[in-house]
Structures are given as structure tokens and as C-alpha cells.
Amino acid sequence: MKEKLRNYLRINTKLNDEQIDSIASYFKPKTIKKNTFLLSEGEICKELYFVHSGCIRTYYLTTQGHEKTRYVAFEGSIATSIASFISQQPSLELVDALEDSVVYVISHKDFHGLIAELPAWAEFYRMLLEMAYLYQNKKIENLVTLSAKQRFDKLMAETPIYIQRLSNRILASFLDITQETLSRLKSK
Amino acid sequence: MKEKLRNYLRINTKLNDEQIDSIASYFKPKTIKKNTFLLSEGEICKELYFVHSGCIRTYYLTTQGHEKTRYVAFEGSIATSIASFISQQPSLELVDALEDSVVYVISHKDFHGLIAELPAWAEFYRMLLEMAYLYQNKKIENLVTLSAKQRFDKLMAETPIYIQRLSNRILASFLDITQETLSRLKSK
DNA sequence: CCGAAGCATTGATATACATCAAAAAAACTA
DNA sequence: TAGTTTTTTTGATGTATATCAATGCTTCGG
Numbered sequence: 001m002k003e004k005l006r007n008y009l010r011i012n013t014k015l016n017d018e019q020i021d022s023i024a025s026y027f028k029p030k031t032i033k034k035n036t037f038l039l040s041e042g043e044i045c046k047e048l049y050f051v052h053s054g055c056i057r058t059y060y061l062t063t064q065g066h067e068k069t070r071y072v073a074f075e076g077s078i079a080t081s082i083a084s085f086i087s088q089q090p091s092l093e094l095v096d097a098l099e100d101s102v103v104y105v106i107s108h109k110d111f112h113g114l115i116a117e118l119p120a121w122a123e124f125y126r127m128l129l130e131m132a133y134l135y136q137n138k139k140i141e142n143l144v145t146l147s148a149k150q151r152f153d154k155l156m157a158e159t160p161i162y163i164q165r166l167s168n169r170i171l172a173s174f175l176d177i178t179q180e181t182l183s184r185l186k187s188k
Numbered sequence: 189m190k191e192k193l194r195n196y197l198r199i200n201t202k203l204n205d206e207q208i209d210s211i212a213s214y215f216k217p218k219t220i221k222k223n224t225f226l227l228s229e230g231e232i233c234k235e236l237y238f239v240h241s242g243c244i245r246t247y248y249l250t251t252q253g254h255e256k257t258r259y260v261a262f263e264g265s266i267a268t269s270i271a272s273f274i275s276q277q278p279s280l281e282l283v284d285a286l287e288d289s290v291v292y293v294i295s296h297k298d299f300h301g302l303i304a305e306l307p308a309w310a311e312f313y314r315m316l317l318e319m320a321y322l323y324q325n326k327k328i329e330n331l332v333t334l335s336a337k338q339r340f341d342k343l344m345a346e347t348p349i350y351i352q353r354l355s356n357r358i359l360a361s362f363l364d365i366t367q368e369t370l371s372r373l374k375s376k
Numbered sequence: 377c378c379g380a381a382g383c384a385t386t387g388a389t390a391t392a393c394a395t396c397a398a399a400a401a402a403a404c405t406a
Numbered sequence: 407t408a409g410t411t412t413t414t415t416t417g418a419t420g421t422a423t424a425t426c427a428a429t430g431c432t433t434c435g436g
Binding site for chain 4: 356
């Protein structure tokens with residue numbers, strides 16, 4: 001059952017098999033139904049998730065109540081409100097499930113305990129931060145240098161899974177446009 | 189002369205005085221004139237800077253040739269194209285001096301050598317990545333949830349130094365609006 | 377399998393902000 | 407210090423995208 005998680009760790013860390021088994025034991029399975037929350041606005045993020053199946057997203061709410069999706073994690077990747085997980089301050093990001101999902105949860109406490117204990121885990125965290133930074137950087141780059149149409153086309157070319165698997169409503173909020181605009185964009 | 193750098197390390201790391209001296213010796217002084225480049229588009233970023241005096245910025249160029257400022261580092265802070273420094277891929281970001289400046293330079297090679305050698309330096313790098321992530325995250329948050337006026341007002345309230353010290357042209361590109369819009373915003 | 381709720385599409389209109397243009401002010405520089 | 411370049415301001419106009427509204431289409435719980 002935890003084979004997918006173990007495999008992820010095997011590929012993305014320098015941990016040996018014994019260490020991987022030990023770390024995997026800190027991750028506890030959790031089932032979440034579609035449209036339910038892993039983190040609400042204002043909560044402090046105390047957990048990090050490995051998505052075993054389904055789909056978890058992280059998003060903001062504008063003052064007008066519009067959703068702005070920052071990140072979507074499909075099976076085999078990591079999800080959380082990284083900002084709040086880092087700062088341990090109340091989160092402006094919400095985390096919810098877009099499909100019925102199974103995740104493996106590690107607590108903030110265990111996560112940081114492992115950093116102090118295992119250099120290879122500290123190195124993994126560093127790599128995670130680097131990847132997260134690169135992702136955010138690209139997101140800003142796209143927002144400030146491309147038009148709505150260009151952002152859509154680029155997503156289509158580079159990671160079509162988002163377009164295939166997300167509803168128009170979510171996809172639009174991910175591209176920072178409205179449903180209506182996306183609908184018009186698609187029919188061109 | 190390197191006292192400002194040493195002090196920065198004293199405050200932001202867990203290094204002892206001896207380690208700080210040793211690390212400071214890897215940083216070499218460099219003088220850059222206003223409007224000259226530390227990194228051009230397409231170059232791989234091989235250096236990280238501590239700004240001793242003056243002002244260094246990081247920005248993108250859109251396909252139409254417009255500048256979009258991502259970050260401005262005043263004296264006492266760190267500057268570089270973090271993305272390219274991490275990935276060692278050609279940079280889409282340019283780095284230049286907005287004022288005559290003095291920086292202390294550490295090479296990518298030395299920087300990573302120190303990570304392997306000194307756990308406290310690895311920890312500092314982790315902290316740097318965390319801060320950089322939080323900064324980028326807030327930038328996205330502001331871009332997608334606030335209007336031009338709201339972004340300006342927020343900057344004014346939180347970090348007025350940008351408004352005091354940057355020209356309207358740079359400030360506008362930092363807020364992701366045009367000079368003209370900024371000028372109108374200010375007179376309200 | 378039905379009905380309600382959410383989702384997608386299309387059209388008409390509104391708006392925040394960009395673009396273009398020109399003059400005034402400020403900042404370099406020879 | 408004059409002269410050139412760069413920056414700022416102001417006005418007129420343009421445009422990408424949002425908003426509002428109506429209709430048809432899915433989906434899913436009962």
C-alpha cells in the first residue's frame with residue numbers, strides 16, 4: 001500500500017531502504033472525500049501530504065470570494081500549504097480535494113524531527129524547497145509576461161494533464177482567468 | 189569593510205565567529221556602476237551577492253521588451269537570480285544595479301562546497317530558500333488577489349522604502365503596472 | 377431514473393489598465 | 407551651464423478580460 005510513497009522517496013532522496021522504511025512509518029494514511037478540506041483559511045498548517053491517489057489543490061480566496069488556484073497535486077506528488085508549513089503562521093491558502101483521494105500524512109513535528117536526525121532528509125527538504133521555488137518563480141513569470149491565451153497554450157503544450165483532468169472552473173482559476181474567458185479561449 | 193556581511197551572518201545563521209570569518213573570506217568585493225549588469229539573459233548564474241551598499245534588482249523582459257521587476261535588494265540583503273542559481277540553467281531573469289553599488293560575491297562552487305562542509309551553512313541555505321519561497325508566494329498572492337491601487341497601498345503601508353527609493357519607472361515595473369498608471373495612482 | 381445543483385457556453389456590456397502622444401520636469405554629461 | 411537624454415505627468419483612446427445574464431448540459435444523491 002505504501003509502495004508508491006516508498007518509490008517516491010527512493011527516487012527523490014538519497015535515503016537507503018532501511019531509512020525509507022523508517023520514514024514511511026511516520027506517514028499515516030488518510031482518506032478524503034471530494035470537496036472536503038485538508039486545511040481551512042486561517043488555520044496553521046501542521047501537516048504535509050503525499051498524494052497516493054486522487055487530486056489535492058491549494059488556493060486563495062480573493063476579497064470578492066473568488067478562488068485562485070495556486071497548485072494542484074496529482075497522485076505521486078507532495079501537497080500542502082508550503083507557506084504556512086514553513087512559517088507556522090495562519091494560512092491564507094486553503095487545501096482541498098478535487099477528487100476522492102488517499103494521502104499519506106506526516107506531521108510538521110515529525111517532519112522537522114527527521115530533518116535534525118537524518119542529513120539525507122534535510123537534503124530532501126532542501127530539494128523540495130528548491131523545486132517549490134522554481135515552480136512559484138515560473139508561475140510569476142507566466143503571470144507577468146504572458147496573456148491569458150498564451151498561458152493556456154503553454155499549459156496545453158507543457159502539462160496537458162491539467163487540461164484533461166481539471167474542470168473548466170478549476171482550470172480557469174489556475175490560469176487566473178474567469179470560466180467564461182477560458183471557455184472562449186478553448187473554442188479558438 | 190566586511191563588517192556588514194559578518195553581521196548579517198551573525199544574525200541569520202548559527203555559525204560561530206571563527207566559521208563566520210572563514211566563510212566571509214569566500215566573499216570577494218565587487219564594485220558595479222549604476223545600470224550595469226551582474227547577469228544577462230541566457231547566462232547561467234554562477235554567483236550570489238551580498239549587497240554592501242547600493243541597490244541590486246532582478247527582473248524579466250517580456251516578449252515586447254517590457255521590464256518586469258521581480259525583486260530589489262538594498263544594502264544588507266542577498267541578491268541573485270535564485271532560479272538559475274538553483275537550476276544552473278540559462279536565466280530568464282536579468283540582474284542589474286539601480287545605483288552605484290558594492291557587493292560581496294560568493295561563487296556557486298564555493299557556496300555548495302560550504303553546504304557539504306558546514307551543517308550550519310546548509311541550514312542557512314535552507315532558511316534562505318524558505319524566505320525566498322515566502323516572498324514569491326506573497327508576490328503571487330498580491331498579483332492575483334489585489335488591484336493595482338491595492339498593491340501600491342499595501343507596499344506603501346508595509347515597505348515604503350521601495351516607494352521612497354525607486355524611480356517611478358522601476359516601481360511601476362515592480363508592481364506590474366505601467367508608469368502612467370502609477371503616476372495616476374499616486375495623485376489620488 | 378428523476379430532479380436539483382452545479383458546470384459550461386454564448387452574448388451584451390462594463391471596466392481596469394495599457395497604449396499612444398506630447399509637454400513639462402528632472403537628471404545626467406560634455 | 408547648456409544641451410541632451412531620461413523620467414514624469416496628463417490627456418485621449420484602445421483593448422483584454424471581467425461581469426452580468428440567460429440557456430443548455432452534466433452529475434449525482436435520493
